[in-house]
Amino acid sequence: MARVQVSKQTFSLGHKEHLYQMIFELNRERNYSIKMLCQRLEVSRSGYYKWCNKEVSNNEKRSKLIAKEIKRIFEESKETFGVVRIHYALRRECNLNINIKCIRRIMRILGLQAQIRKKRPNWIRVKPHFTAENILNRNFEAKKPNQKWFTDISYLNYGKGQKAYISAIIDRYDLSIVAYKVSKRNDLKLVMDTLRLALQNNDVSNTVIHSDRGFQYTSKHYKKYLDTNNVKISMSKAGSCLDNQPIEAFWGTLKSEYYYRNQFSTYEDLETGISKYIDFYMNKRYVPKFDGLTPNEYRNVS
Numbered sequence: 531m532a533r534v535q536v537s538k539q540t541f542s543l544g545h546k547e548h549l550y551q552m553i554f555e556l557n558r559e560r561n562y563s564i565k566m567l568c569q570r571l572e573v574s575r576s577g578y579y580k581w582c583n584k585e586v587s588n589n590e591k592r593s594k595l596i597a598k599e600i601k602r603i604f605e606e607s608k609e610t611f612g613v614v615r616i617h618y619a620l621r622r623e624c625n626l627n628i629n630i631k632c633i634r635r636i637m638r639i640l641g642l643q644a645q646i647r648k649k650r651p652n653w654i655r656v657k658p659h660f661t662a663e664n665i666l667n668r669n670f671e672a673k674k675p676n677q678k679w680f681t682d683i684s685y686l687n688y689g690k691g692q693k694a695y696i697s698a699i700i701d702r703y704d705l706s707i708v709a710y711k712v713s714k715r716n717d718l719k720l721v722m723d724t725l726r727l728a729l730q731n732n733d734v735s736n737t738v739i740h741s742d743r744g745f746q747y748t749s750k751h752y753k754k755y756l757d758t759n760n761v762k763i764s765m766s767k768a769g770s771c772l773d774n775q776p777i778e779a780f781w782g783t784l785k786s787e788y789y790y791r792n793q794f795s796t797y798e799d800l801e802t803g804i805s806k807y808i809d810f811y812m813n814k815r816y817v818p819k820f821d822g823l824t825p826n827e828y829r830n831v832s
Contacts, residue, residue, distance in 0.1 A: 549573050550581040597636050599624050604642045607815075610787035612644040613637060615815070618822030660748040665764035666740050668773055672703035675832050676732050679708065679739040680777040681724070683716060683746070684785075686804075688794040696804060697724040699739070700777050704829040705817065707780070707808055708732055712801045721746040722755065729759055740764040742774055783811070 553567045568575045603619045604611055611619065613633045620626040620633070637643070672678040681699040688694055697720045698710035709728035713720040728734075739756065741747040743765055756763055766773035788807040794800040812826045820828040 546573060546577065547581065550578050553578055554582070593636075596620070596626065596628060596632075597640060599626065600633060600636055601640055601642065604637070604644075608787060608791060609642075610644055614818050618816035618818065622816065622822060660750070660753065661743055662753075662763040662765045664740075664767055664773060665738055665762060666773070668775070670702050670776060672701070675701055675703050675706075675829055676708075676734060676737050678702040679728070679737055680774055681721075681739060681741045681747075682774055682777040682781070683720065683744065684781045685716070686712075686789060686794075686800060688797055688800040692797070694797055694800055695720060697721050698777065698780065699724060699728045700780050701829070702776050704820070704825050704832065705776070705780075706825040706829050707812060710804075710808060712804055714797060718746045718749055718751060722751065725752070725755060729761070734759060734761050738762040738764050740766070740774060742766045742771070743768060784808075 549571045550573070553564060553571065553573075556562045556567055557564050564575060564578065568578055599620060600616055603616050603623070607615070607619075613630050616633050616637070617628065617630055620628050666678060670678070679699050679701055681697070683695055683697045686694045686696060694712055694714055695716040696710060696712050699708050700706065701708050708731070709724050711720055711724045711727070713723075739761055741764075746752060747765065753763065771778055784804075784807060788803070792803060794803060813824050816822045816824060817828065823831070
């Protein structure tokens with residue numbers, strides 16, 4: 531075994547913990563004996579072992595803290611966050627940079643598993659009247675906000691089988707919900723109210739809005755309002771929900787992470803719940819492709 535050259539003077543100003551750390555590393559990496567290292571550095575073996583036990587205790591405390599925060603984040607997300615989003619939440623909320631493997635291991639120990647999205651039910655196709663060309667043609671790349679919007683309507687149940695409807699517009703650039711409305715009626719007013727809200731709050735000078743061929747989107751009122759505001763219209767091919775994938779993906783997220791996992795006795799309960807979830811989605815749901823920023827944060831730094 532090579533001789534360890536250690537000068538006492540080198541460490542005369544250091545703290546004993548630095549010496550203990552050096553002993554630990556030399557023993558682990560070069561297999562030098564602890565007895566010899568303690569003698570060379572003139573520290574007691576009992577002191578070193580006491581320090582080791584303290585380090586183990588500190589690591590246990592840290593592990594318990596991490597597990598506690600993971601459980602908290604998981605529960606606050608309503609059991610929807612997987613390892614990647616929990617990784618970003620730990621980094622953003624707790625200043626803890628924990629690797630994915632460690633988070634996955636702790637979640638497995640705690641029995642935490644994110645809910646899997648339920649399959650969407652089939653839709654009844656409606657024969658379109660007025661239609662527009664599919665300008666976007668599944669080109670979902672957007673380089674700036676308000677460049678490509680996608681809109682749709684989905685239904686929600688409340689009470690004893692009563693139906694409500696949600697209309698929303700999502701911006702493909704940052705996945706922001708630029709506008710949404712909930713209503714008891716699936717009518718043109720629902721779509722137009724959503725559209726007016728979106729245009730009031732955003733610059734639409736270079737916007738294309740994409741939809742399916744539902745009767746609201748093929749109406750003259752819809753077309754006239756968008757033409758007046760110089761917004762280009764794009765529509766899916768008949769029976770092709772993939773053309774409207776960004777908003778379809780949002781419906782899946784909303785329903786799997788929130789709607790399917792709750793019951794709503796009244797319309798007001800449903801409306802309030804949707805509002806709370808969209809606020810969470812915009813401001814607390816960290817997006818891996820945005821390096822852990824939320825949709826709202828990513829939109830504001832653009």
